[in-house]
Amino acid sequence: MNLFNLSLRINGFPIKEAKQVLKTIQNKNENDFKVYNETKKQEIVSYHLKHNAFYRDFAKNTNPLDWNSLPVMTKNDLQQPLANRLSKGFTKKNVYINKTSGSSGNPFIFAKDKFCHALTWAGFIDRYDWFNLNFSTSKQARFYGIPLDKKGYYKERLKDALSNRYRFSVFDLSDSQLKKMLEKFKSTPFHYINGYTSSIVQFAKYLNRKNIILNTICPTLNACIVTSEMLFESDKILLETQFGIPIINEYGAAELGLIAFQNTKDEWIVNTDDLFVEILDENDNPLPNGQEGRIVITSLYNKAHPFIRYDLGDIGVLSQKSLKNKLILEKLIGRTNDIAILPSGKKAAGLTFYYITKTVIEDNLNVKEFIIEQQKIDTFKISYTSSQKLTDIKIQSVNKAIEKYLEPGLTIIFEQKTTLDRSNRGKLKQFKSYL
Incomplete structure (x- = not known):
């Protein structure tokens, strides 16, 4: 049946x-x-x-x-x-x-x-x-x-x-x-x-x-x-x-x-x-x-x-x-609401920003997941879960990649977390802008 x-x-x-x-x-x-x-x-x-x-x-x-x-x-x-x-x-x-x-x-x-x-x-x-x-x-x-x-x-x-x-x-x-x-x-x-x-x-x-x-x-x-x-x-x-x-x-x-x-x-x-x-x-x-x-x-x-x-x-x-x-x-x-607006006036799809970062910090599988939040026009926060804290070298690599593909002068804040916030249905919103 x-x-x-x-x-x-x-x-x-x-x-x-x-x-x-x-x-x-x-x-x-x-x-x-x-x-x-x-x-x-x-x-x-x-x-x-x-x-x-x-x-x-x-x-x-x-x-x-x-x-x-x-x-x-x-x-x-x-x-x-x-x-x-x-x-x-x-x-x-x-x-x-x-x-x-x-x-x-x-x-x-x-x-x-x-x-x-x-x-x-x-x-x-x-x-x-x-x-x-x-x-x-x-x-x-x-x-x-x-x-x-x-x-x-x-x-x-x-x-x-x-x-x-x-x-x-x-x-x-x-x-x-x-x-x-x-x-x-x-x-x-x-x-x-x-x-x-x-x-x-x-x-x-x-x-x-x-x-x-x-x-x-x-x-x-x-x-x-x-x-x-x-x-x-x-x-x-x-x-x-x-x-x-x-x-x-x-x-x-x-x-x-x-x-x-x-x-x-x-x-x-x-x-x-x-x-x-x-x-x-x-x-x-x-x-x-x-x-x-x-x-x-x-x-x-x-x-x-x-x-x-x-x-x-x-x-x-x-x-x-x-x-x-x-x-x-x-x-x-x-x-359409996941757009990063940069100080120069340039706009970039938030997932582009996410993808650039992803290619750099996930290559050793230490970082399990991460999300990006735009807090100010020039300030972004990357929250991540990992077995070890990101090294200064890895953070520098991320900053260089963002500067190369987007623009220089952005402030990037990194925060290691035990878990990342998901929606009440279990979805993970990978990029969010508060502007």
């Missing part, structure tokens, strides 16, 4: 119908897909202009037939009571309700109608099948946070049981806890790993220190899916080496579902089945493939709540090799 599909149907999510619709979309040739795509864009705009008072007010004085005239929606626009944003005929009792992670600093509650939510899951099921992973029969090792209140805790454990997964809490990544995780892999026939990038990388570093290749002690393991946080190339190589399995990069958002998923050819395929993805400049103008800009997404099926030209807060690049029905995400650079 497929417990996962059954649990969706019991809760009113028509997964069978959603799978059929998904298959129909994916069977379209390129020309038919173009027509489908334009039709769905116009349909969802017309629907919300007619049935959603919030969107009707938000998009007033625009031409619904001129896509580029439609306003771009931000998270700030949605930070108001959910009841104000629901379409006519939808209530909190007949929709799927969830909350964004808050990693952008702007959390809000959102809704999806039940078919839209089922279609989201159909998309995940389809992509996992690329790697012969089945939601019901493939055992998942899950590296996520878990609510600590009693009700939330047991709710997640029940969902884990229905989804055939075992959850490793990422709130404790000490060597003693990582050792317990390793023992669980020895005794459990896991088929794949799924979870936050930073915590999975920490597990891989532990295996490296112990000179252990994971699939030699858990031979059923055949894939690892990392999500929610940036995956750097050096970390991907580490994961491939220590796990001995393919590493799959997933990009999604709670309010939208799956945005991009890496295929077996190492291409990051954008979900164009039920989403319309644009790359826009600072003035909301579409950019050609190959140029860096803001990732703006439209949910083509969510009738309960409008996500039309919704600025997710991320920066990325679409490949020039992309086709209309096969968009390839070439690069995910980071969040």
